Amino acid sequence: MAVSRHATITGVGSSLPPRLVPNTWFEAKIDTTDEWIRSRTGIEARHFADDGVVTSDLAVDAARIALRTAGVPAEQLDMIVCASVTGDTPFPATAVWVQEKLELSCPAFDVNAACAGFSYGLAAATAFVEAGMADTILLIGAEVFSRILDFTDRQTCVLFGDGAGATVIQANDRPGIEGTVLGADGTAAEILLVPAGGSREPASAQTVAASRHDIWMPNGREVFKRAVTEMAAACREVLEKNGHTPEDVDLLIPHQANARIMVAVAERLGIPLERAVVDVAEVGNTSAASIPIALDRAYRAGRMKEGDLVLFTSFGAGLTWGATAMRWTMPGVAA
Numbered sequence: 001m002a003v004s005r006h007a008t009i010t011g012v013g014s015s016l017p018p019r020l021v022p023n024t025w026f027e028a029k030i031d032t033t034d035e036w037i038r039s040r041t042g043i044e045a046r047h048f049a050d051d052g053v054v055t056s057d058l059a060v061d062a063a064r065i066a067l068r069t070a071g072v073p074a075e076q077l078d079m080i081v082c083a084s085v086t087g088d089t090p091f092p093a094t095a096v097w098v099q100e101k102l103e104l105s106c107p108a109f110d111v112n113a114a115c116a117g118f119s120y121g122l123a124a125a126t127a128f129v130e131a132g133m134a135d136t137i138l139l140i141g142a143e144v145f146s147r148i149l150d151f152t153d154r155q156t157c158v159l160f161g162d163g164a165g166a167t168v169i170q171a172n173d174r175p176g177i178e179g180t181v182l183g184a185d186g187t188a189a190e191i192l193l194v195p196a197g198g199s200r201e202p203a204s205a206q207t208v209a210a211s212r213h214d215i216w217m218p219n220g221r222e223v224f225k226r227a228v229t230e231m232a233a234a235c236r237e238v239l240e241k242n243g244h245t246p247e248d249v250d251l252l253i254p255h256q257a258n259a260r261i262m263v264a265v266a267e268r269l270g271i272p273l274e275r276a277v278v279d280v281a282e283v284g285n286t287s288a289a290s291i292p293i294a295l296d297r298a299y300r301a302g303r304m305k306e307g308d309l310v311l312f313t314s315f316g317a318g319l320t321w322g323a324t325a326m327r328w329t330m331p332g333v334a335a
């Protein structure tokens, strides 16, 4: 569908809590090694929030930087969208806590698509802008995953970190965000989930004792395979729909789950690794926050210039996935 109003990213920011936890920290707790984690995931360390720090705290820090980068006062925001599965509270939405901390009164809601949350949020924000329902949207991905990790489960606890990334999405006269494709497969929901705390298994002493409020991933290998397949396919689809081929891509920014997954996606697409952002080493998998954090860090490292074709792709629990093609419209940062 041809649209006359476009959306683009005009500001980026990120926030990682200061406490950096190296792989060796886990060696004393579980049967694992720094070497195993590095070689299987590319992760060397991750940031964990201190007690008392909540998801909206990190979200607000990232948001303030994104707003400053965009040169947009917070009062100009028409809407706040937050992608998260580790919000401050089951409800209200973390976006509402962010709104309260920024002292605003605009609409605010969360997107729950796990590690694909940024893609789903970006599609929603783009559609709101293109439809003329908003001119300026704050889109955040924010997680405190350390609060839902079972530190006796070596398959999962070494993978995740805490952090937030934020973007300002604004109306533009030429296409920035060209398009997003989204996908989901609920038949595979049981391979990656938090089983309890909802209507299926309400919180009880038993659910807490059995760690059923933490992340469960009974088949990591299957998640790995599906991640590679779906992200590569979504990238091809969004590129084709917008008249591009993988050769046209200046920078691929995949969900930062595991370096091996990202390398496999880039290989499948034929995109050389120099044109991909693999920034998992000191961040870990920050779920919905991973793409905006990687985007902000790539921007500040001077990796994009105006007009570059940037490709985002994500994959997460649900299963859910997505890919976005955009022309970078923000001026580059001074080196």
Ligand SMILES: CC(C)(COP(=O)(O)OP(=O)(O)OC[C@H]1O[C@@H](n2cnc3c(N)ncnc32)[C@H](O)[C@@H]1OP(=O)(O)O)[C@@H](O)C(=O)NCCC(=O)NCCS
Residues within 6 Å of the ligand: 031, 032, 033, 036, 037, 040, 041, 115, 154, 155, 156, 158, 159, 217, 220, 221, 222, 223, 224, 227, 257, 258, 285, 315, 316, 317
């Ligand atoms: C979890 C993951 C890193 C495991 O790597 P893998 O190469 O597939 O390893 P396997 O699952 O086949 O396990 C190999 C062995 O390592 C062991 N292992 C698992 N975690 C370990 C750890 N932290 N330290 C040491 N050994 C570990 C397994 O128990 C298994 O042992 P076994 O052969 O005696 O049974 C990988 O499957 C993965 O990254 N999956 C995707 C996870 C993900 O990104 N989830 C979020 C998506 S948004």
